[in-house]
Amino acid sequence: MGGFFDEMVKEEGAGSVKSGLCVICKGAHMLCGKERCPLMIKFYSRQRSRPITSSKDLAGSSPPGVFIGRYGYPKVAIGPLLPGEFGDTKVMDTPEMWMGKSIDDVVSMRDGLVRGKFTIDAKDQSKWGKDVLTVQELSLTKDPVSVEAKFSERPHGRIVLDDEIQPFGPSAKMESFSKSNGKWERNLEKGYYDTDENAKSAVLEAYYNGTLISEIQKAFSAGTLGVQKNRRFVPTRWSITAVDDIIGKDYLSRTRWYPTIDDYRVYHFEQLDNRWCIIMLPTTWRFELIEAWYPDTAWNPARSSIPSGIGDNDMFGRGVEIIHDSEFFDSRWEYAHIGGCYYASRMAVNELLEREHRTAGAVICREAHPGYVMPVGVWNVRENVRMALKQEPHRFDSLDGALGYLCSVMDIPRRVWIRNSDVLTDFLRQRRIEDYYGKSKTDLGPDRRAVTSG
Known part of the structure; x- marks a missing residue:
C-alpha cells in the first residue's frame, strides 16, 4: 500500500x-x-x-x-x-x-x-x-x-x-x-481482531461479505485493519480512494481475463444535474473517465476567468472544460489526475463485469451542468455509476449506433467526445486497420500481448 x-x-x-x-x-x-x-x-x-x-x-x-x-x-x-x-x-x-x-x-x-x-x-x-x-x-x-x-x-x-x-x-x-457502547459491524470486528491479516485482505473480506464501502473506508482510515505493527491512521480522503482502488484491482485481476461482451452498450443515468453515459465496447479491458464541466459548475468558474490549456477549452463557444484519464489492458501505474473519481468509477464498472463474468472496454462520459453548484464528494461518482449500470442498457451492433445514442442524451458533440478519448480513438484506429487488412486471429492491443480471439 x-x-x-x-x-x-x-x-x-x-x-x-x-x-x-x-x-x-x-x-x-x-x-x-x-x-x-x-x-x-x-x-x-x-x-x-x-x-x-x-x-x-x-x-x-x-x-x-x-x-x-x-x-x-x-x-x-x-x-x-x-x-x-x-x-x-x-x-x-x-x-x-x-x-x-x-x-x-x-x-x-x-x-x-x-x-x-x-x-x-x-x-x-x-x-x-x-x-x-x-x-x-x-x-x-x-x-x-x-x-x-x-x-x-x-x-x-x-x-x-x-x-x-x-x-x-x-x-x-x-x-x-x-x-456509549454500540455493536460493531461484524466483518470489521473480525478484521480488527485479526492482527496478522494485511489491510488489503481485511478490506476485501469485509466487502465480499456485505459490508458497505463507506463503512470499510471509515475503519480503514482509523487504522483498525491490517497487521498490528503496520496499523496507522489514514486521512479520510486518501482512505476513500485506497479502498476503491483495492476493490477495483481485485475485481480486475479476474475480469480482465473473462470473455468479452458481444455487443455495444450504453448505460444512461442523470442525478444532481450530472448526466452519465457508460459506453461498453466488445474488446479487451480498457477504461476511461471523461468529465465535461460546464461554466458555473463546482470546478469551472465563469467563462471569462477560465484559463486556456488542457482539454477543449471554449469548445463550440460554451467554455466547457474537459478532462480525462485512461488505462488499457495492463492498467495504469501513475495516480490519475482526475483523482478519487477515477478509482471509484473503475471499481463500479468492474462490479458489473464480475457479475456477468465478462470483460469489456468502458468509457464513462460525464457532463456536469450548472445545477451542480458545489462538490459533494467521490460517493457521487461511485453511486451514480453504480446506479447507471443497474439500468437496462441500450444495445447496438456498432460503435456508430452507440455514439449516436450517446449524443441524443448528452449535449457535447460526438467529435468532441472522440477527440478527448484515448480509448475511443484507439478503438476506431484498430477498426480501420481491421477493415483494411482484415481481422486478425489475435488482437495486439495496447498491452502488446497476443490475446486469442476464439
Missing part, C-alpha cells in the same frame, strides 16, 4: 502544471500557486458563519462518523462527527443511502455534523491514548451511538466542501469526549 499512498502524497504536494485548470485541481493540489483555493474562498464568502451550540458542550447520536485530516501528515487532526440531535442519524454518514436526494438535501443534512478534533501522530502507535481508541471503536460501530464532546471553544463556522469527501459542518478542538 505504500506506493499508492506515496502517489497520493505526491499529488497533494504538486506545485504547478502548465495549464493550472481548476477542473484538474478541484481544490486539492493548489495548482494555481495560492495557499487556499480561490473558488472555495469565493463560495465560503457567500455562506454565513454560524454557531452550532451556545456552549462548549455538544451531545448527539453520531451516525457513526469519524474524520481524519490530511494537513501536516503524519501529524493530523482526528475525531468524531456528531450532530446536536439524538435518534437514528445513520443516513447522515452513509452515502449509499443518498441516491435521489438533492444537493440541498445532502448539504442540509451534512451541515449539522460537527467535527471534533485533536492532534495525533498517525504512524506512532506508542503515543495513541484512550481518545484514539474511542475514535477507532466509533469507526467500527454499525449503528448510531451517543457521543458527548467538550470543546475548547464553541464550534463555529461554515460547511466544509471537497471533491473527494462528503461535506461536513463546523469544527473545533476537543478537550474530551466519550461515547
Whole structure:
C-alpha cells in the first residue's frame, strides 16, 4: 500500500502544471500557486458563519462518523462527527443511502455534523491514548451511538466542501469526549481482531461479505485493519480512494481475463444535474473517465476567468472544460489526475463485469451542468455509476449506433467526445486497420500481448 499512498502524497504536494485548470485541481493540489483555493474562498464568502451550540458542550447520536485530516501528515487532526440531535442519524454518514436526494438535501443534512478534533501522530502507535481508541471503536460501530464532546471553544463556522469527501459542518478542538457502547459491524470486528491479516485482505473480506464501502473506508482510515505493527491512521480522503482502488484491482485481476461482451452498450443515468453515459465496447479491458464541466459548475468558474490549456477549452463557444484519464489492458501505474473519481468509477464498472463474468472496454462520459453548484464528494461518482449500470442498457451492433445514442442524451458533440478519448480513438484506429487488412486471429492491443480471439 505504500506506493499508492506515496502517489497520493505526491499529488497533494504538486506545485504547478502548465495549464493550472481548476477542473484538474478541484481544490486539492493548489495548482494555481495560492495557499487556499480561490473558488472555495469565493463560495465560503457567500455562506454565513454560524454557531452550532451556545456552549462548549455538544451531545448527539453520531451516525457513526469519524474524520481524519490530511494537513501536516503524519501529524493530523482526528475525531468524531456528531450532530446536536439524538435518534437514528445513520443516513447522515452513509452515502449509499443518498441516491435521489438533492444537493440541498445532502448539504442540509451534512451541515449539522460537527467535527471534533485533536492532534495525533498517525504512524506512532506508542503515543495513541484512550481518545484514539474511542475514535477507532466509533469507526467500527454499525449503528448510531451517543457521543458527548467538550470543546475548547464553541464550534463555529461554515460547511466544509471537497471533491473527494462528503461535506461536513463546523469544527473545533476537543478537550474530551466519550461515547456509549454500540455493536460493531461484524466483518470489521473480525478484521480488527485479526492482527496478522494485511489491510488489503481485511478490506476485501469485509466487502465480499456485505459490508458497505463507506463503512470499510471509515475503519480503514482509523487504522483498525491490517497487521498490528503496520496499523496507522489514514486521512479520510486518501482512505476513500485506497479502498476503491483495492476493490477495483481485485475485481480486475479476474475480469480482465473473462470473455468479452458481444455487443455495444450504453448505460444512461442523470442525478444532481450530472448526466452519465457508460459506453461498453466488445474488446479487451480498457477504461476511461471523461468529465465535461460546464461554466458555473463546482470546478469551472465563469467563462471569462477560465484559463486556456488542457482539454477543449471554449469548445463550440460554451467554455466547457474537459478532462480525462485512461488505462488499457495492463492498467495504469501513475495516480490519475482526475483523482478519487477515477478509482471509484473503475471499481463500479468492474462490479458489473464480475457479475456477468465478462470483460469489456468502458468509457464513462460525464457532463456536469450548472445545477451542480458545489462538490459533494467521490460517493457521487461511485453511486451514480453504480446506479447507471443497474439500468437496462441500450444495445447496438456498432460503435456508430452507440455514439449516436450517446449524443441524443448528452449535449457535447460526438467529435468532441472522440477527440478527448484515448480509448475511443484507439478503438476506431484498430477498426480501420481491421477493415483494411482484415481481422486478425489475435488482437495486439495496447498491452502488446497476443490475446486469442476464439
